[in-house]
Amino acid sequence: MSFDLEIDHRIGDRPIRLRAQAGAGLTALFGPSGAGKTSILNMVAGIVTPDWGRITVAGETLFDSSAAINLPAAQRQAGYVFQDGRLFPHMRVRANLLYGRHGDAPLSFDAIIDFLGIGHLLDRWPATLSGGEAQRVAIGRALLSGPRFLLLDEPLSSLDPARREEISTVIERMKRDLAMPILYVSHDRAEVERLADHIIPL
Amino acid sequence: MILSPEEWSIVALSLQVSLVAVGLMLPVAFALAWLLARSRFPGKLLVDALVHLPLVVPPVVTGWLLLLLFGANGPLGRLFEQALGVSFMFRWTGAALASAIMAMPLMVRAMRLSIEGIDRRLEQAAQTLGAKPRRVFLTISLPLALPGILAGLVLGFARSIGEFGATITFVSDVPGETRTLPIAIYSALQMPGAETAVTRLAVISILLSLAALVASEALARRAGGGRTNHVL
Numbered sequence A: 001m002s003f004d005l006e007i008d009h010r011i012g013d014r015p016i017r018l019r020a021q022a023g024a025g026l027t028a029l030f031g032p033s034g035a036g037k038t039s040i041l042n043m044v045a046g047i048v049t050p051d052w053g054r055i056t057v058a059g060e061t062l063f064d065s066s067a068a069i070n071l072p073a074a075q076r077q078a079g080y081v082f083q084d085g086r087l088f089p090h091m092r093v094r095a096n097l098l099y100g101r102h103g104d105a106p107l108s109f110d111a112i113i114d115f116l117g118i119g120h121l122l123d124r125w126p127a128t129l130s131g132g133e134a135q136r137v138a139i140g141r142a143l144l145s146g147p148r149f150l151l152l153d154e155p156l157s158s159l160d161p162a163r164r165e166e167i168s169t170v171i172e173r174m175k176r177d178l179a180m181p182i183l184y185v186s187h188d189r190a191e192v193e194r195l196a197d198h199i200i201p202l
Numbered sequence B: 001m002i003l004s005p006e007e008w009s010i011v012a013l014s015l016q017v018s019l020v021a022v023g024l025m026l027p028v029a030f031a032l033a034w035l036l037a038r039s040r041f042p043g044k045l046l047v048d049a050l051v052h053l054p055l056v057v058p059p060v061v062t063g064w065l066l067l068l069l070f071g072a073n074g075p076l077g078r079l080f081e082q083a084l085g086v087s088f089m090f091r092w093t094g095a096a097l098a099s100a101i102m103a104m105p106l107m108v109r110a111m112r113l114s115i116e117g118i119d120r121r122l123e124q125a126a127q128t129l130g131a132k133p134r135r136v137f138l139t140i141s142l143p144l145a146l147p148g149i150l151a152g153l154v155l156g157f158a159r160s161i162g163e164f165g166a167t168i169t170f171v172s173d174v175p176g177e178t179r180t181l182p183i184a185i186y187s188a189l190q191m192p193g194a195e196t197a198v199t200r201l202a203v204i205s206i207l208l209s210l211a212a213l214v215a216s217e218a219l220a221r222r223a224g225g226g227r228t229n230h231v232l
Helices: A037-045 A093-098 A109-116 A131-144 A161-178 A189-195 B005-038 B044-056 B059-070 B075-084 B092-116 B120-128 B133-161 B165-171 B181-189 B195-223
Strands: A003-011 A014-022 A026-030 A052-057 A060-064 A078-081 A149-153 A182-186 A198-201
Touching: A003 A037, A014 A037, A014 A198, A026 A037, A026 A189, A037 A052, A037 A078, A037 A149, A037 A182, A078 A131, A078 B120, A093 A109, A093 A131, A109 A131, A109 A161, A131 A161, A161 A182, A161 A189, A182 A189, B005 B044, B005 B092, B005 B133, B005 B181, B005 B195, B044 B059, B044 B092, B059 B075, B059 B092, B059 B165, B092 B133, B092 B165, B120 B133, B133 B195, B165 B181, B181 B195
Parallel strands: A026 A182, A026 A198, A078 A149, A149 A182
Antiparallel strands: A003 A014, A003 A052, A052 A060
16 A cells, blocks of 8 residues: 555644545545645644544554654655745755755656756746746655655646646656655646546545 | 044943853843744743843843842852852943843844744755754754844844943943943043043944944845845
């Protein structure tokens, strides 16, 4: 199993309840805004601690409330691409890419730069990037951190149609070339049908 | 304008007192700012109020409280004397202490604001990239708080350079020890026929403060890289 999730969590008076298993490839968490999709990604990444449950990714248990296991976010090796990019504004693109650099990265720095077509952006500040450029840098930063799995939070939602196509292609290539479990959040049916191998409705 | 040896020694003493005050207060103020911005603990309101006390209480009262606490017979005064061999009475160290206490609220406020302004989600992003808390602090939180830290330094320095009431109450007016610029201006004003001396000292004081402001703007610009930062 790529993802084996059993989560009960309450944010304010909104309960989030999830029981799901998914095999290799890209798994889409699909549902309307406000269904708690991003919260689930945050729990898998270790940024939010679920009230109760168990989170296993690619055979490793990251969280288990009954066994008191809760791996810190820094040790989970999640390649998290946030919806808003979250590039560090005080570092140039190159420093952003290298921030989490890890020997386990699936591709070398040069290969990832090439793969994402961001070689010409290395000396730029994040504030000067377009939405599509920032998203590609964010993907590159996540890949260079040597992730065991990828978490993609609506990576297309803030982009115009041309950029959507561009990033969709990048995601399809990652799926094909990296053979890494991917958990993908979206509220767009067409997007999910195009990219997902498994769908978890919320 | 060429300074006389006596004026030089006043300027040097003022700089010494202010730099030591702000330098020693910097880590304390940052720790307080971090605590107030990031933690919840019982008595937080009290700590917040104590930090701001020197801002709202008449400086003379602050000076008097310092006298009670850090005077020769004050509990903290005795502690410092015995543990570190540092005494404050009628000494420049006392002037620095008074300056530091008076600068504290401004420094803490500026730093706290910038710490509260840090996007916590960037710290989370750093965590997911494998950064441990110490590295997150050093590479994300601290640089993002830097404009506020610089602003705190400038405000604190300006407040120290101008400090009068608490200092003269606490350590009096001792030439060469506690006679900083404002106190020198005040004592010159007490003497007939010292108008020129007063004017000269006042001009020096204005130039010094302006220089600090310009220097900090330049620093902020460098620290901000490609982005524009303003200290004030």
